[in-house]
Amino acid sequence: xxxxxGDKKTILMLLGPALLVYTLVMxxxxxxxxxxxxxxxxxxxxxxxxxxxxxxxxxxxxxxxHALWFTLKYAVILTTLQVALGYxxxxxxxFALKRGSGVVRTLLFFPVVLPTVAVALLFQKFFEIxxxxxxxxxxxxxxxxxxxxxxGDAGHAFVVLILMDLWxxxxxxxxxxxxxxxxxxxxxxxxxxxxxxxTLQLIRHIVVPLSMPVLLSSLVFSINGTLKVFDSVVALTxxxxxxxxxxxxxxxxxxxxxxxxxxxxxxxALMLTVLCxxxxxxxxxxxxxxxxxx
Amino acid sequence: xxTAFVSRFARQLxxxxxxxxxxxxxxxxxxxxxxxxxxxxxxxxxxxxxxLPQHWQFSNYSDAWTTGNLSTYVRNSVLTVGPALAFIVLFxxxxxxxxxxxxxxxxxxxxLTFLLGIMVPGQMILLPLFTSYFQLxxxxxxxxxxxxxxxxxxxxxxxxxxxxxxxxxxxxxxxxVLDGASMLRAFFSIGFxxxxxxxxxxALVQFFFLWNxxxxxxxxxxxxxxxxxxxxxxxxxxxxxxxxxxxxxxxICINVFGCLALYLFLNQKVMKxxxxxxxxx
Numbered sequence: 001x002x003x004x005x006g007d008k009k010t011i012l013m014l015l016g017p018a019l020l021v022y023t024l025v026m027x028x029x030x031x032x033x034x035x036x037x038x039x040x041x042x043x044x045x046x047x048x049x050x051x052x053x054x055x056x057x058x059x060x061x062x063x064x065x066h067a068l069w070f071t072l073k074y075a076v077i078l079t080t081l082q083v084a085l086g087y088x089x090x091x092x093x094x095f096a097l098k099r100g101s102g103v104v105r106t107l108l109f110f111p112v113v114l115p116t117v118a119v120a121l122l123f124q125k126f127f128e129i130x131x132x133x134x135x136x137x138x139x140x141x142x143x144x145x146x147x148x149x150x151x152g153d154a155g156h157a158f159v160v161l162i163l164m165d166l167w168x169x170x171x172x173x174x175x176x177x178x179x180x181x182x183x184x185x186x187x188x189x190x191x192x193x194x195x196x197x198x199t200l201q202l203i204r205h206i207v208v209p210l211s212m213p214v215l216l217s218s219l220v221f222s223i224n225g226t227l228k229v230f231d232s233v234v235a236l237t238x239x240x241x242x243x244x245x246x247x248x249x250x251x252x253x254x255x256x257x258x259x260x261x262x263x264x265x266x267x268x269a270l271m272l273t274v275l276c277x278x279x280x281x282x283x284x285x286x287x288x289x290x291x292x293x294x
Numbered sequence: 295x296x297t298a299f300v301s302r303f304a305r306q307l308x309x310x311x312x313x314x315x316x317x318x319x320x321x322x323x324x325x326x327x328x329x330x331x332x333x334x335x336x337x338x339x340x341x342x343x344x345x346l347p348q349h350w351q352f353s354n355y356s357d358a359w360t361t362g363n364l365s366t367y368v369r370n371s372v373l374t375v376g377p378a379l380a381f382i383v384l385f386x387x388x389x390x391x392x393x394x395x396x397x398x399x400x401x402x403x404x405x406l407t408f409l410l411g412i413m414v415p416g417q418m419i420l421l422p423l424f425t426s427y428f429q430l431x432x433x434x435x436x437x438x439x440x441x442x443x444x445x446x447x448x449x450x451x452x453x454x455x456x457x458x459x460x461x462x463x464x465x466x467x468x469x470x471v472l473d474g475a476s477m478l479r480a481f482f483s484i485g486f487x488x489x490x491x492x493x494x495x496x497a498l499v500q501f502f503f504l505w506n507x508x509x510x511x512x513x514x515x516x517x518x519x520x521x522x523x524x525x526x527x528x529x530x531x532x533x534x535x536x537x538x539x540x541x542x543x544x545x546i547c548i549n550v551f552g553c554l555a556l557y558l559f560l561n562q563k564v565m566k567x568x569x570x571x572x573x574x575x
Contacts (some may be wrong), residue, residue: 004471004476004477005395005396005397005464005467005468005471005477006396006397006398007396007476007477008398010392010396010476010477010478010481011392011396011398013388013478014388014389014391014392014396014478014481015388015389015392015393015404017384017385017388017389018385018386018388018389018448018452019389019404021381021385021441021444021445021448022407022408022411022445022448022449024445025419025423025441025442025444025445026411026414026419026445026446026448026449027407027411028422029418029419029421029422029423029426030414030418030419032421032422033418033419033421033422036421036422042425043424043425043428043429044428089316092309092312092313096309097309097313104313104316104317106558106561107317107320107321108316108317108320109557110320110321110324110554110557111320113502113553113554113556113557114506114549114550114553114554115505115506115523115524115527115549115550115553116506116508116524117506117508117524117527117528117549118524118527118546118549118550119550121527121530121542121546122323122327122546122550123323125330125539125542125543126323126326131338131339131537132338132339132343132539133343134343135326135343135344138342138343138344167319167320167323171320224413227415228415228416228417230416230508230509231506231508231509231524234508234512234528235508235528249415249417249509252417253417253420253509253512253513256420256421257513262421262425265417265421266421268417269415269417269418269420269421270418272415272417272418273413273414273415273418276413276415277413280413
């Protein structure tokens with residue numbers, strides 16, 4: 001039996017294609033990209049060896065510092081808000097709407113399946129000031145406020161960006177966390193209620209600790225996505241005004257393809273990868289400490 | 295009795311209001327978008343943003359489809375996402391089977407290698423791939439997109455399928471082998487059909503992921519004939535010289551409501567798949 005289950009030829013036939021594509025198109029390019037960090041130039045002009053120049057340049061480039069700061073600010077704020085909002089919605093589904101939450105869940109999940117580019121264009125027009133006055137400015141006007149040029153400065157553009165990505169993703173995290181919450185045994189909640197626990201106490205002492213694992217996987221998932229933000233920014237602000245809303249991903253893209261600096265682009269990509277790794281490890285480590293403390 | 299009813303209603307009022315507000319926030323922009331796709335340019339610039347279309351201008355849709363080249367973009371998206379999805383499913387399910395059902399040394403290491411791919415940002419592979427496709431003469435075709443999409447979709451698919459096959463008792467396949475089937479036959483006649491629902495879920499998740507991709511499509515489409523729907527939409531205003539609101543809204547509508555229709559059609563399986571995956575992760 002082991003001979004058949006371990007048949008080398010069959011394993012090769014089944015695993016071969018996937019492993020080949022994955023190796024050639026993911027693993028090897030990652031290694032080549034690491035190699036690029038020591039070079040300057042691009043595919044058309046050729047490469048020349050520059051040693052660690054690209055890495056040193058990373059630490060002195062004010063644009064990188066700005067893009068890094070923007071990425072971190074965006075990632076931390078959006079991850080916090082989207083997981084918190086999703087958690088709130090999940091609690092609403094499980095404890096307030098109970099069995100009847102199906103339709104609401106489906107409707108609030110709508111934005112998740114929509115293409116980011118389409119949503120970004122929609123939000124651009126929704127917050128527009130001229131030539132047409134979008135609904136948001138129309139509401140401001142009817143309340144007696146002046147219209148706001150939402151894409152005219154970094155602060156306002158950032159607010160629209162965060163609002164848009166919350167709109168897009170809250171429904172997803174709600175469903176993800178909902179799956180964790182429905183697994184909490186009904187008897188446990190009933191027992192706590194009989195002991196006289198109020199809704200808030202119930203949430204704090206029973207629901208949150210019991211849903212910790214799924215909450216943590218949501219955080220890891222979310223931070224890995226928000227650090228890599230690209231579509232939303234490109235389609236909503238294209239990094240502007242100026243380069244005020246440019247994250248690392250977009251800066252890497254511009255450096256590589258607008259300026260043809262592959263070596264430096266690869267260095268920025270490496271920085272992004274390290275960032276994702278660090279944050280994932282950070283979330284996992286802090287979770288382990290929580291578990292051992294309690 | 296009546297007071298009990300009233301007090302119960304009053305108690306639920308905040309929750310109902312909250313749900314109503316959430317629903318309006320999610321649904322209203324979509325309604326506004328749909329109504330806008332039937333308006334004339336004049337209504338956009340001079341009318342109230344709340345108004346309904348005066349005389350429903352259906353030609354916005356034909357303008358978007360032909361003058362706006364949306365037909366080309368949709369065709370390109372279908373021609374890249376379709377083959378990539380087929381490769382991802384076929385290769386991914388087979389690999390999941392080989393890694394979980396078959397017994398051999400080093401399979402855990404290989405599974406872990408696939409897992410690593412989930413975290414690597416796309417930016418990390420763009421530059422070497424761009425160079426390779428250029429040297430292979432693939433630039434100017436849709437192949438770079440199909441190949442890259444296949445590779446990017448594999449890690450998650452392999453991981454999810456391996457998790458799925460782990461839950462199936464190996465005895466089923468052993469019985470098939472005792473009856474004289476080869477493992478290859480056992481995979482195609484038993485493994486793949488059994489995993490039908492899981493395959494469906496994975497394919498759906500990957501479809502939305504690839505259809506909505508911008509980074510890869512933007513990198514490897516150097517001419518306007520090759521643009522996928524997302525890249526095309528991003529450059530849509532350029533086709534007309536100035537912002538033509540009606541056709542733009544119609545183009546966004548086609549993209550948005552197309553995805554929405556597909557999602558509603560397949561809704562229950564998506565929700566089930568997501569919930570299943572979340573509990574395991």
